[in-house]
Amino acid sequence: MKKNSFISLQTKTMSFLDNIFSRKAKASHLTEEEIESMIESKEFIKLWVKTTVCLVTLKNGFEIVTYSSCIVPENYNQEIWEHLSYKKAIDRIRELEGYNAHYIH
Numbered sequence: 793m794k795k796n797s798f799i800s801l802q803t804k805t806m807s808f809l810d811n812i813f814s815r816k817a818k819a820s821h822l823t824e825e826e827i828e829s830m831i832e833s834k835e836f837i838k839l840w841v842k843t844t845v846c847l848v849t850l851k852n853g854f855e856i857v858t859y860s861s862c863i864v865p866e867n868y869n870q871e872i873w874e875h876l877s878y879k880k881a882i883d884r885i886r887e888l889e890g891y892n893a894h895y896i897h
Contacts (some may be wrong), residue, residue: 827885834881836874841865846877848885855882 835847843861850856858880860873 822886823888824863824882827882827889830885834878836870837879838870841869841874844873844877845869846874848878848881850885858884883894 830850830852832849832851836847837845838845839845839859842863842865843859845857845859848856848858858877860876860880862868862873
């Protein structure tokens with residue numbers, strides 16, 4: 793490989809990587825408020841004795857289901873487990889937005 797060809801390939805590769813990392817940074821820096829603005833609704837259901845299921849519906853109709861559960865039923869607190877399952881849904885949306893940033897651009 794000629795030296796000029798190598799430098800050209802190296803420049804293209806660096807440009808490609810810079811593009812990927814800038815999109816990744818954008819997705820990872822979404823604020824919770826930006827993510828919550830994508831949400832149409834959220835619902836919580838208590839299943840059995842110690843499990844909470846969270847259904848988040850995005851404005852585009854996509855649904856995300858997460859859950860949280862405790863080990864000991866006596867430790868179950870609906871508010872805590874709703875909060876934890878909702879945080880999992882927020883994290884899942886962040887993951888999907890990160891994938892979207894890589895895929896589309």
